[in-house]
Every structure is written in C-alpha cells, then in structure tokens.
Amino acid sequence: MDFEVTYTPEQEAFRAEVRAWLAANVPPDLEEPVDPAHLSYEQYGKRRELGRKLGAKGWLYPTYPPEYGGGGLSVDFALILEEELDRYGLHLPPYYDSGGRLGAASILVWGSEEQKRYFLPPMLTGQWRTWQLLSEPGAGSDLAAVQTRAVRDGDHYVINGQKIFIGSLHGCEMMWTLVVTDPEAPRHHNLSWFMIPADLPGIEVRPMELLTAGGEGGASPGLKHTVFFDNVRVPAFHLIGGENNGWKVATTHLELEHGGGGLIRRHRVAERFLEYCLTTKRHGVPLSQDPDVRDDMVEVYIKKEIVRLLGLRTYWLSHANRPRSYEGPQLSYCRKVTNLEIAEIILRALGPYTLTTDPAWAPLAGLLEHFQRAAVVGLHPGGTTDIQKVVMARRLGIGRTVREEAGRLR
Amino acid sequence: MDLSLSDAQELLKASVAHFVQQECPKEVLLALEMTPTGTTPQLMRKMAELGWLGILIPEAYGGAGRSFTDAAVLFEELGKGPVCGPYFTSSVLGALLVLHGGSEEQKRALLPQVARGTCVLGVAVTEADYGWQPQAVQLRAHRQGDHYRLSGVKLFVHDAQAATHLLCAVRTGDDPRGGITLLVVEVPTAGLTVRSLPGWMGQVDEVRFEQVQVPATAVLGGVEGRGWDVLEAAALQAIPILCAYKVGSCQAVVDMALAYSRTRVQFGQPIGRFQRVQDHIIAMVNHLDAARWTTYEALWKLDSGRPAAASVHLAKAVTSEAYVKVCDGAHEVHAGVGVMREYGLTLHTQRSRALYHLLGDPRTHRRRLADALGW
Numbered sequence: 071m072d073f074e075v076t077y078t079p080e081q082e083a084f085r086a087e088v089r090a091w092l093a094a095n096v097p098p099d100l101e102e103p104v105d106p107a108h109l110s111y112e113q114y115g116k117r118r119e120l121g122r123k124l125g126a127k128g129w130l131y132p133t134y135p136p137e138y139g140g141g142g143l144s145v146d147f148a149l150i151l152e153e154e155l156d157r158y159g160l161h162l163p164p165y166y167d168s169g170g171r172l173g174a175a176s177i178l179v180w181g182s183e184e185q186k187r188y189f190l191p192p193m194l195t196g197q198w199r200t201w202q203l204l205s206e207p208g209a210g211s212d213l214a215a216v217q218t219r220a221v222r223d224g225d226h227y228v229i230n231g232q233k234i235f236i237g238s239l240h241g242c243e244m245m246w247t248l249v250v251t252d253p254e255a256p257r258h259h260n261l262s263w264f265m266i267p268a269d270l271p272g273i274e275v276r277p278m279e280l281l282t283a284g285g286e287g288g289a290s291p292g293l294k295h296t297v298f299f300d301n302v303r304v305p306a307f308h309l310i311g312g313e314n315n316g317w318k319v320a321t322t323h324l325e326l327e328h329g330g331g332g333l334i335r336r337h338r339v340a341e342r343f344l345e346y347c348l349t350t351k352r353h354g355v356p357l358s359q360d361p362d363v364r365d366d367m368v369e370v371y372i373k374k375e376i377v378r379l380l381g382l383r384t385y386w387l388s389h390a391n392r393p394r395s396y397e398g399p400q401l402s403y404c405r406k407v408t409n410l411e412i413a414e415i416i417l418r419a420l421g422p423y424t425l426t427t428d429p430a431w432a433p434l435a436g437l438l439e440h441f442q443r444a445a446v447v448g449l450h451p452g453g454t455t456d457i458q459k460v461v462m463a464r465r466l467g468i469g470r471t472v473r474e475e476a477g478r479l480r
Numbered sequence: 481m482d483l484s485l486s487d488a489q490e491l492l493k494a495s496v497a498h499f500v501q502q503e504c505p506k507e508v509l510l511a512l513e514m515t516p517t518g519t520t521p522q523l524m525r526k527m528a529e530l531g532w533l534g535i536l537i538p539e540a541y542g543g544a545g546r547s548f549t550d551a552a553v554l555f556e557e558l559g560k561g562p563v564c565g566p567y568f569t570s571s572v573l574g575a576l577l578v579l580h581g582g583s584e585e586q587k588r589a590l591l592p593q594v595a596r597g598t599c600v601l602g603v604a605v606t607e608a609d610y611g612w613q614p615q616a617v618q619l620r621a622h623r624q625g626d627h628y629r630l631s632g633v634k635l636f637v638h639d640a641q642a643a644t645h646l647l648c649a650v651r652t653g654d655d656p657r658g659g660i661t662l663l664v665v666e667v668p669t670a671g672l673t674v675r676s677l678p679g680w681m682g683q684v685d686e687v688r689f690e691q692v693q694v695p696a697t698a699v700l701g702g703v704e705g706r707g708w709d710v711l712e713a714a715a716l717q718a719i720p721i722l723c724a725y726k727v728g729s730c731q732a733v734v735d736m737a738l739a740y741s742r743t744r745v746q747f748g749q750p751i752g753r754f755q756r757v758q759d760h761i762i763a764m765v766n767h768l769d770a771a772r773w774t775t776y777e778a779l780w781k782l783d784s785g786r787p788a789a790a791s792v793h794l795a796k797a798v799t800s801e802a803y804v805k806v807c808d809g810a811h812e813v814h815a816g817v818g819v820m821r822e823y824g825l826t827l828h829t830q831r832s833r834a835l836y837h838l839l840g841d842p843r844t845h846r847r848r849l850a851d852a853l854g855w
Binding site: 071072073074075076348358364365367368371372375376379380382383386390392396400403404459460462463466467468469470 | 481482483484485549738741742750752753755757758759761762765766769770773774776777779780781784794797798846847849850853855
C-alpha cells in the first residue's frame with residue numbers, strides 16, 4: 071500500500087510549470103470572504119477570468135478529454151494542479167460550478183457526439199458557468215417525483231415548473247435539469263435531462279433567504295435560488311441521453327454527488343480550530359492546556375482524520391477504476407455527520423465566541439460562526455444523510471432484493 | 481498512490497483464510513475459547529511450519545523477515561476467526577521486544593525458537609494498579625549478587641498460560657521511565673505461579689511472584705533501565721498489527737450481520753429491509769472502515785519509515801472502540817440468535833472486550849495522540 075502519490079521527474083517538471091503559471095496568473099488581490107455570501111461581483115469576476123485562463127490550457131477540467139476542452143491529463147497530473155491551487159486556497163474550478171462538475175460527466179457518458187462537441191467545450195474551458203437544477207418543492211429526497219414538465223412542440227420542448235435550492239451568487243450561463251416528459255410512464259421511465267441556456271425567455275431566478283448556502287463539494291455557492299420556468303422553449307437538441315432516459319443520465323451525477331469521486335482535501339475549519347486552541351490563551355494558559363479543551367481537540371482531530379482517509383480511499387477507488395459499491399454515499403454521510411459533530415465540539419470547546427462575527431470578539435474573523443451555520447445547512451445538499459444511508463443499504467445488498475450498483479462515471 | 485495489497489500479500493491472505501477455515505472452524509474456536517492457552521501444540525506446529533510464527537523475525541534469526549503490513553495481513557485474517565492463542569503476544573509483541581532490546585545472544589537463543597513455536601513469549605507489564613504508563617510498573621527486582629529477587633503480582637497478562645518465557649517489566653530504579661528493566665523469566669521457575677482469571681476474560685492471567693530468583697543474565701539487553709524505551713519502541717510497531725486483527729474481526733462481524741439480515745425473515749420480509757436494522761449495519765460498516773483505513777495508514781508509515789506515532793495512537797483508539805461497537809451493533813441485528821454460543825458471534829464479543837485495554841485503552845491513546853502531535 072502507498073498512501074502518497076509519488077511523482078515522476080516529468081510530473082515534478084509539470085508542477086514547476088504550474089507553479090510558475092499560477093504565480094503569473096492568479097490575481098494578487100483575490101479575497102476569500104469568511105462567509106461565501108460576501109463574495110463581491112468584482113471578486114467573482116476575477117475568479118471567472120482565472121477559470122477561463124485555466125480552461126484555455128485545459129487545466130480547468132484537467133482529466134476530461136482534450137477534444138472536448140479538457141486537459142487529457144492523468145489523475146496524478148490533475149492532483150498536482152489541485153495541490154498547487156490549494157496553496158492559494160483555491161480548487162478546480164475556482165468558483166462554484168455544480169453544473170459543470172457534475173453535469174459534464176453526465177454529458178460525457180450519455181450525450182451524443184454532436185452534443186458533446188457543442189456543450190462540453192464551453193463548460194470545460196470556463197466560458198459557461200453551469201448550475202444544476204434538481205430539487206422542487208415536492209421533490210427533495212424523492213428526486214424522481216419531480217413535477218416540472220417538458221412538452222414536445224415541433225423541434226422544441228416547452229418547459230413549465232419550479233426548481234428550488236438552485237445555484238450561487240452572480241448567476242450562470244447554462245442550467246441543466248430533470249423534468250417529466252411522459253406523465254403516464256412508470257417512475258424512473260418518465261423523465262428527461264435537459265441543458266437550458268440561462269437567458270431563455272420565461273426563466274425567472276429569485277434568491278432564497280436561508281441560514282446560509284451549502285453545497286456538496288466544490289466552492290461554496292454563497293446563495294441559493296428558486297427558478298421558475300414559464301413556457302420556456304428549449305431546442306430538442308438540448309435533451310441529453312434521449313427522451314424518458316433522464317433518470318439514467320442522473321445516476322452519473324448523483325453518483326458523484328453522493329461522494330463517489332472521493333475527496334482529497336484538508337479540513338480547513340478543523341485545522342484552523344486546532345491551531346487556534348494551541349495559540350490562544352484563556353485564563354492565562356493556552357486553550358490546549360485545558361484538559362477538557364484538549365480532549366475536544368483530540369476528538370476533532372480523530373473525526374477529521376477518519377473522513378480524510380475515507381475520502382482518500384474513495385478517491386483512489388474512483389480514479390484507479392476499482393469496483394465501488396457503498397463507499398461514495400458512506401463518504402458523503404460521514405463527512406456531513408462529522409461536520410455537525412465537529413461544530414458541536416467547537417461550540418463546547420470555545421463557548422459563545424463561536425457564534426459571533428464581531429470584529430472584536432470573533433475567533434478567526436468569524437470563520438467558526440459561519441461553520442456553525444454551514445454544518446447544519448451542509449446536511450442536505452446532494453442528498454440528506456438519511457438518503458445516503460438508504461443508498462448505502464441498497465449497495466450493501468440489504469435495502470432491496472436486488473443489489474444496487476454504483477452509478478456509471480465513465 | 482495505491483491502496484491495494486501486493487500480489488504476495490493477496491496470496492498470504494488467501495492461504496491464511498484457507499488455514500482458518502480448515503484448522504480453526506467455529507467448533508474448534510468455541511472449544512479453544514474455554515482453554516487456558518487458547519491453542520494446541522498441533523496448531524502451533526502448523527503455524528510454525530507455514531512460517532507465520534516468525535513472520536516479523538529476520539531471516540538471520542530463523543524467521544520470514546516480512547514487513548509490518550505483511551504481518552498485518554496475517555493477523556487480519558486470524559482476527560476473522562477470531563483465532564485465539566498467543567500468536568500476537570509471542571510472535572509480534574514478544575519478538576519485537578527481543579529484537580529491539582535483546583542482546584545478540586538473547587536474540588539467537590530466543591527468536592529462532594519463537595519462529596519454530598518451541599518458545600512462546602509472554603509479556604507481563606501491568607499490575608494491580610492497572611495502567612500502561614511507566615508509573616504503573618511497581619514490581620521491584622532486587623539485585624542480590626548474580627541474581628534478582630522478585631515478589632509481587634503482574635495482573636491481566638495476556639497469554640501467560642501459554643508462555644515458556646515471560647518478558648517482565650520490573651522496577652530496578654526509582655526514575656519513572658529510566659527505572660524500568662525487562663527480565664526474561666523462564667516458565668516454570670520456583671515461586672512463579674500463573675493462574676487463569678475466571679470470567680469473561682479469555683486467555684488473560686494473573687502472574688504471581690513469591691521470592692522468585694532470576695539470574696542477572698536475564699536482563700533483556702544486559703543493561704538495566706532501558707525497559708520502557710524498548711517497550712515503547714516495540715509497542716509502536718506491534719499495535720497496528722493488533723489493530724489489523726481487530727479490523728479482520730470487525731469485517732467478520734459485519735459479514736455475519738449482513739448475511740443474517742438478508743436471510744432472517746420477520747413480518748414477512750428479510751429484516752435487512754427495515755431501516756432500523758440498516759442503521760445498525762451502516763454504523764457497523766462506518767466503524768469498520770474507520771478502523772481499517774486508520775490502521776492501514778499507520779502500517780504504511782511504519783513500513784515506509786515515516787514518523788508513525790500519531791497514526792498508531794489514532795488507529796489504536798479508533799479500532800478498539802470500533803470492535804466493541806461493531807459487536808454491539810451485531811447483537812442488535814441478531815437479537816436472541818446472537819447470544820447463542822454455538823452461533824459464534826459471542827466469540828467476537830468476548831475478544832472485543834478482552835482486547836480493548838491491551839497495550840493501552842482508547843483514552844490512553846487519545847492522550848498519547850495529543851502528545852505525539854506536539855500539543
């Protein structure tokens with residue numbers, strides 16, 4: 071077993087190239103607001119610009135095929151990109167792009183050649199930011215119960231309905247969604263998957279007022295919306311994977327959203343909390359010397375380490391193309407529950423300071439305050455913790471008579 | 481990055497699995513569970529012939545000289561049994577103590593025999609004031625001429641009944657750490673009595689010393705005061721292998737619960753269809769995987785020469801709790817069937833409790849983890 075990526079001289083040379091390129095191209099004045107809801111339009115613009123520059127080199131979605139705008143790089147090269155971006159506190163893409171991260175994989179698996187050539191390059195090179203639109207007021211955990219309708223009309227479909235918990239701050243160029251195309255057909259055989267240009271007439275986007283906005287992986291969205299479709303005419307060419315085949319298309323991005331791709335990422339909040347306890351004095355001694363706080367620190371450390379290892383394990387399974395079953399939803403479940411547990415431990419260890427953003431009193435400039443909210447909000451995006459357990463049980467072969475397989479990622 | 485086992489490790493895993501199936505089926509383990517040693521001369525001989533009793537012992541001393549991860553593969557499969565007996569105590573912890581602390585002469589005298597199964601090492605550290613910190617070692621060895629004299633009790637000693645030699649941590653000086661020496665005490669020796677403890681302990685014993693005379697040449701390494709350092713160095717390498725045993729155990733228990741929940745029908749359907757039952761199993765799988773990957777990472781760090789202390793403490797804290805919790809979950813799933821001895825689940829339940837404290841309980845390792853991280 072080898073838990074570390076060992077880099078070849080060729081890969082180390084690539085790292086040097088990436089490092090020099092980032093030094094020249096990452097804007098020096100990028101700011102990371104503690105609360106993602108405070109990301110200014112100007113700051114967002116700088117991230118998009120960086121995304122387009124990365125995209126031009128194939129580095130925005132480095133493992134995707136070059137003919138569709140990806141970098142055609144192997145996982146080890148992609149990891150180098152991620153590691154070097156991580157030094158700037160950035161990920162790929164350097165802004166919220168749920169639709170790109172999850173939808174591009176679906177198009178690659180299920181789209182026609184013509185569709186791949188049309189839709190993937192702008193997504194993968196950062197010309198479009200794409201939102202995914204899944205939940206509806208009546209379809210949360212039971213996603214297959216969506217009601218939004220698409221009716222064929224000549225060479226278009228006409229879409230009517232409402233989607234919630236959508237998107238991020240500062241808009242998007244493209245959306246994709248799951249809608250009903252055959253109300254008479256049995257469950258899972260009645261849905262279709264559409265790419266929808268965000269500027270079509272009849273689309274209305276309204277912000278939601280939430281505790282905070284969370285997301286499953288990727289950069290934080292900062293804001294969520296309700297999206298209304300009122301007789302929106304979408305070209306039939308925008309239907310991916312064939313009519314009434316939408317649920318199959320969805321299994322690909324749901325697998326990714328259920329943690330199937332794994333995660334190699336530090337737990338910044340946990341790390342900052344531990345560092346804070348080591349360097350901050352209360353009652354004249356470092357917090358870490360208080361036996362109770364010390365116990366809390368150890369609990370936080372153990373929990374974040376377990377999630378890190380489950381993420382690494384799942385990442386390896388996915389990228390080494392090994393058989394997967396319950397590991398993705400397990401990672402998602404453990405990550406979410408662990409965040410909530412860590413939030414409670416931090417609340418216990420540091421007390422009411424954890425709940426303020428006041429410049430005079432907030433530890434870590436309010437990072438912990440935001441985490442108190444984000445850990446709660448983070449329980450549901452990409453499937454509630456209970457849904458992750460349902461999927462795990464099916465994959466373990468106890469939920470249904472037939473054992474469910476993991477969704478296709480390739 | 482490659483988190484898979486090597487081909488050689490896969491081969492070893494398959495042959496151990498076959499051995500456990502053939503030589504240690506449930507009926508045999510149920511019988512062995514109640515014996516003082518947990519093993520038989522035949523089993524010892526077979527495992528020696530397969531090279532497993534010397535798996536960590538260098539070839540120069542008659543062993544197989546394999547890696548920590550290789551040894552962990554062996555013990556993970558034994559844990560699935562769960563195979564009881566002195567294999568971990570003697571061939572892992574005991575052998576590592578001799579390797580780290582023994583003189584060349586002691587290594588040559590003891591290690592080939594350990595590999596052959598003709599010598600079984602026991603490790604006696606803890607006492608009536610129980611604990612795995614140096615202060616808890618209070619049994620004094622008084623030097624008198626060319627021998628030491630010992631009187632006192634070592635308590636909760638694993639596999640002492642099977643041991644031909646006990647590696648005893650004794651106090652030869654007052655310094656909490658620097659006053660500890662390891663003595664190689666042959667069994668039997670006049671004044672030394674080993675007694676199995678009644679109850680739910682398995683092969684865990686009391687060792688009583690009454691005016692026991694041990695020759696001065698029995699000091700491990702020949703120098704007093706090095707005992708605790710040697711014990712810590714050996715424990716750091718032995719613990720992940722003990723953890724691997726528990727990982728195998730957890731896997732076996734999860735497999736039992738999965739199989740049972742697919743076949744046991746109540747209210748007209750397999751009980752695995754009930755989400756309450758699924759909740760137990762999912763919690764078990766999460767504990768299993770936390771134990772598995774913390775253990776594997778610690779093993780990788782040991783084998784690749786990286787600083788491993790924090791990972792070892794992490795793995796020990798996580799796996800000890802995991803084994804107990806996984807067994808508890810399995811009892812929820814199995815209900816009455818699970819407590820019937822012949823079903824076999826209680827073999828694990830017993831081991832999960834009896835191995836909980838060995839080489840330090842989760843609380844001890846949590847504290848050591850904080851120390852290892854430099855907090």
